[in-house]
Amino acid sequence: MDKVYKHKDVEEKIYKSWEEKGFFRPEVNPKGKPFSIILPPPNANAPLHFGHAMYVIEDILIRYHRMKGDKTLWLPGADHAGFETQFVFEKKLQGEGKSRFDFDRETLYKMIWDFVSENRPVMEGQLRRLGFSLDWGRKKFTLDPDIVKIVYRTFKKLYDDGLVYRAERLVNYCTYDGTSFSDLEVLYEERKDPLYYIKYGPLVLATTRPETKFGDTAVAVHPDDKRYQKYIDKEIEIETVLGKAKIKVIADDFVDMEFGTGVVKITPAHDFDDNEVASRHNLPLKQVIGFDGKMNEKAGKFEGLYVKQARKAVVEEMQNKGLLEKVDENYTHRIGLCYKCKNPIEPLPLEQWFVKTGELAKPAISAVKKGLPAGRQGKIKIYPKNFEKIYFDFLENIRDWNISRQIVWGIRVPAYKCRNPKSEIRNPKSKNEWFISEIKPEKCEVCGECDFEQDPDTFDTWFSSGQWPFATLQTNKEGDFKTFYPTSVMETGYDILRWWVARMVMLGIYETGKIPFVNILLHGLVNDPLGKKMSKSKGNAVNPLELVDQYGADAVRFALVYGTATGNDQSLSYPKLQSMRNFTNKLWNIGRFLQLQLDSGLFKDIKPAEGKREPEKYKEMVESVDNLSKKVSESLDQYRFHDAANELYEFIWHVFADKYIEELKEPLKDGEIEALAAFIYVWETSLKLLHPFMPFITEELWRKIPEAEGDLIVSKWPSFAKASEGKPL
RNA sequence: GGACGAUUAGCUCAGUUGGUAGAGCGUCGCAUUUACACUGCGAAUGUCGGGGGUUCGAGCCCCUCAUCGUCCACCA
Numbered sequence: 001m002d003k004v005y006k007h008k009d010v011e012e013k014i015y016k017s018w019e020e021k022g023f024f025r026p027e028v029n030p031k032g033k034p035f036s037i038i039l040p041p042p043n044a045n046a047p048l049h050f051g052h053a054m055y056v057i058e059d060i061l062i063r064y065h066r067m068k069g070d071k072t073l074w075l076p077g078a079d080h081a082g083f084e085t086q087f088v089f090e091k092k093l094q095g096e097g098k099s100r101f102d103f104d105r106e107t108l109y110k111m112i113w114d115f116v117s118e119n120r121p122v123m124e125g126q127l128r129r130l131g132f133s134l135d136w137g138r139k140k141f142t143l144d145p146d147i148v149k150i151v152y153r154t155f156k157k158l159y160d161d162g163l164v165y166r167a168e169r170l171v172n173y174c175t176y177d178g179t180s181f182s183d184l185e186v187l188y189e190e191r192k193d194p195l196y197y198i199k200y201g202p203l204v205l206a207t208t209r210p211e212t213k214f215g216d217t218a219v220a221v222h223p224d225d226k227r228y229q230k231y232i233d234k235e236i237e238i239e240t241v242l243g244k245a246k247i248k249v250i251a252d253d254f255v256d257m258e259f260g261t262g263v264v265k266i267t268p269a270h271d272f273d274d275n276e277v278a279s280r281h282n283l284p285l286k287q288v289i290g291f292d293g294k295m296n297e298k299a300g301k302f303e304g305l306y307v308k309q310a311r312k313a314v315v316e317e318m319q320n321k322g323l324l325e326k327v328d329e330n331y332t333h334r335i336g337l338c339y340k341c342k343n344p345i346e347p348l349p350l351e352q353w354f355v356k357t358g359e360l361a362k363p364a365i366s367a368v369k370k371g372l373p374a375g376r377q378g379k380i381k382i383y384p385k386n387f388e389k390i391y392f393d394f395l396e397n398i399r400d401w402n403i404s405r406q407i408v409w410g411i412r413v414p415a416y417k418c419r420n421p422k423s424e425i426r427n428p429k430s431k432n433e434w435f436i437s438e439i440k441p442e443k444c445e446v447c448g449e450c451d452f453e454q455d456p457d458t459f460d461t462w463f464s465s466g467q468w469p470f471a472t473l474q475t476n477k478e479g480d481f482k483t484f485y486p487t488s489v490m491e492t493g494y495d496i497l498r499w500w501v502a503r504m505v506m507l508g509i510y511e512t513g514k515i516p517f518v519n520i521l522l523h524g525l526v527n528d529p530l531g532k533k534m535s536k537s538k539g540n541a542v543n544p545l546e547l548v549d550q551y552g553a554d555a556v557r558f559a560l561v562y563g564t565a566t567g568n569d570q571s572l573s574y575p576k577l578q579s580m581r582n583f584t585n586k587l588w589n590i591g592r593f594l595q596l597q598l599d600s601g602l603f604k605d606i607k608p609a610e611g612k613r614e615p616e617k618y619k620e621m622v623e624s625v626d627n628l629s630k631k632v633s634e635s636l637d638q639y640r641f642h643d644a645a646n647e648l649y650e651f652i653w654h655v656f657a658d659k660y661i662e663e664l665k666e667p668l669k670d671g672e673i674e675a676l677a678a679f680i681y682v683w684e685t686s687l688k689l690l691h692p693f694m695p696f697i698t699e700e701l702w703r704k705i706p707e708a709e710g711d712l713i714v715s716k717w718p719s720f721a722k723a724s725e726g727k728p729l
Numbered sequence: 730g731g732a733c734g735a736u737u738a739g740c741u742c743a744g745u746u747g748g749u750a751g752a753g754c755g756u757c758g759c760a761u762u763u764a765c766a767c768u769g770c771g772a773a774u775g776u777c778g779g780g781g782g783u784u785c786g787a788g789c790c791c792c793u794c795a796u797c798g799u800c801c802a803c804c805a
Contacts, residue, residue: 003765188803195805207805220805256804264805273804334803386733390800393732397802494733495800524734529741531798563742563753568734569798573741575754582767593764642743646752658769665764 005588007552011696024135026073035070036484040492043081044116048126053544056557059132063692067717076134080142082410082461112409131695146475151464152414152438159436163356173348174338175293179406186336195331201238206260211310214299215288218266223251241317242300355401360506382520384567394498403463410458418446466503469516487517494522524569531571554694555580561641591701602671618678625682630720632689
């Protein structure tokens with residue numbers, strides 16, 4: 001054996017041997033009780049980033065339960081990541097001087113498909129490099145035909161249950177990317193813009209968006225505002241850049257009397273707040289900006305101008321006509337930006353598919369809530385507990401979920417529109433011109449004869465990934481769903497608790513009648529060494545594989561759980577990685593020391609019998625490692641990974657290596673069999689306990705112990721009966 | 730504006746139900762060709778962010794303030 005541990009000689013070889021022997025499959029423990037985790041599917045469009053290395057927590061749990069004899073499944077997969085992927089691909093096209101508008105829908109889809117197909121194996125290779133014991137035979141992709149079928153089934157069911165509706169609603173629309181975004185996806189930024197004070201007949205109001213005035217359907221004041229009482233509920237005559245007009249004055253307490261003049265123009269088609277005011281007062285929507293970002297015919301002579309140009313032109317015109325009272329140039333406010341291209345989001349009315357979330361949220365809330373009547377008690381536990389509050393906040397204030405996306409890359413909505421203008425007469429039963437079909441329909445289900453067309457939109461990525469636990473298990477090996485659903489743990493970053501986890505609970509309960517998982521475990525983010533969030537655009541992203549090359553997978557894995565409480569953020573630390581690498585070297589040299597004893601010739605024909613493996617003479621060592629087994633097991637059961645890691649590190653290095661081995665050196669020189677037996681007992685136990693954290697080196701060292709049988713990955717987890725003997729728990 | 734988290738040794742962070750502060754790295758001293766220098770032994774270092782309260786006793790519980798971070802909601 002070398003003096004120094006060389007991870008590159010070990011890792012690939014060991015992983016391959018595990019995979020070939022089928023140890024990652026639950027079938028290795030056919031009689032065990034089920035334990036399952038579905039891997040949060042990484043985006044198929046890009047190599048792994050550092051956050052993915054946190055999957056190590058799942059691997060620790062999986063390996064622990066596998067060794068405990070559970071029928072253990074860790075199911076891998078990949079997410080098509082609709083918009084993310086299309087954006088990355090668009091960038092690639094840009095680099096080639098092209099854009100997505102150069103291709104038709106089918107060609108574009110095929111191109112992205114090929115692009116993703118190239119990336120997926122890369123990503124899977126990376127997961128292997130980190131040692132993750134995933135059952136590759138069960139891997140799924142969100143665009144697999146059988147997954148799509150399930151997504152269609154759920155959509156149809158929601159529709160038939162009246163939980164899906166189509167409505168013209170304001171959406172966050174990016175006229176540059178040509179797509180709408182959910183509220184969660186919009187980025188807000190502080191900007192300085194002019195605030196224009198415009199004369200509206202007898203009133204003056206302040207606005208940052210004079211170009212939307214053509215879409216005004218009312219002017220609002222606060223009901224208690226003494227200045228404007230006489231105008232409330234009256235129509236006022238106003239002079240505009242397009243001539244005289246009449247507009248209604250309404251009272252609504254959303255108006256801030258202190259702001260500007262205390263008068264607000266209401267533009268329901270282009271502002272979210274105005275839209276809500278409009279729905280309270282039954283005001284009509286008047287769209288003046290098109291989806292191309294240009295003013296439409298309702299803007300009169302400003303038609304065809306882009307919003308920015310129109311604003312300038314309208315302001316100029318108002319100035320000329322004396323309609324502009326003053327301009328506050330130093331007004332700062334927050335505006336919504338497209339989180340990808342950073343252009344301003346334009347609220348626009350668009351027909352969308354929405355899911356009514358109110359009824360879906362209720363069981364998702366009670367699934368976690370404690371203190372409910374018997375039978376409705378929370379069955380899902382969230383760790384760390386403080387994230388419960390975020391979960392409840394989201395679900396208790398949930399808004400309906402817009403699940404349509406105007407992009408090509410994704411699961412196309414299986415909704416079809418009748419094109420027969422008389423369809424409603426022909427079929428009075430149909431609520432509208434749409435029908436939903438899980439399979440490509442032969443004929444129009446509304447009128448029965450027209451040349452119907454499919455909705456061009458695709459589903460929000462979270463709509464499909466929100467069904468991931470049951471979708472992956474229902475489309476896998478026979479019986480998987482029955483055996484492994486609900487899964488034992490859903491482990492992911494806390495940043496997607498609402499986007500993903502809460503939605504999985506809603507859709508899981510809705511579709512299967514059961515919770516999708518029993519425990520929710522959330523880990524923190526990994527920041528750069530200076531504590532800043534890693535991101536590609538900032539250039540501070542670290543590729544986890546580079547660190548694996550440098551320090552070894554085991555050291556990287558251990559560094560991620562050591563010294564940081566579960567759920568807390570951590571900063572990448574090179575000194576920490578180095579000391580964890582040193583720890584692997586310490587392990588290696590313990591193994592090397594044992595090898596030297598075995599090679600000494602003193603223990604040639606000796607095979608310590610079972611009874612001798614826990615020698616009375618070294619009772620303290622045996623008890624102390626048994627006590628370690630107890631502590632590590634308890635820590636893992638409570639998801640206290642940092643405690644377990646700390647115990648292991650302390651014991652193996654500073655107790656076993658520094659103390660026990662020194663004490664055993666002399667007896668070993670004398671060829672004392674009990675000393676060897678004690679050494680091996682403590683060593684074997686230590687390797688087992690450490691294996692979930694550092695799988696590669698422990699397996700390699702295990703195979704060097706002469707009487708160690710089989711592979712460490714499937715060896716029996718140490719019991720700790722002796723440790724608790726005589727000691728109160 | 731709201732919520733959550735953080736604030737503990739020079740740095741990075743632990744500290745589970747309240748019982749006179751811990752680790753890793755770093756620093757300083759000593760040892761040594763030793764299974765391992767990616768080593769061993771030893772040492773120093775903290776009014777636990779500020780203030781107030783509960784308690785026999787608070788890093789931990791309560792109130793308040795400050796700074797940083799994250800998420801959510803967003804006033805034209």
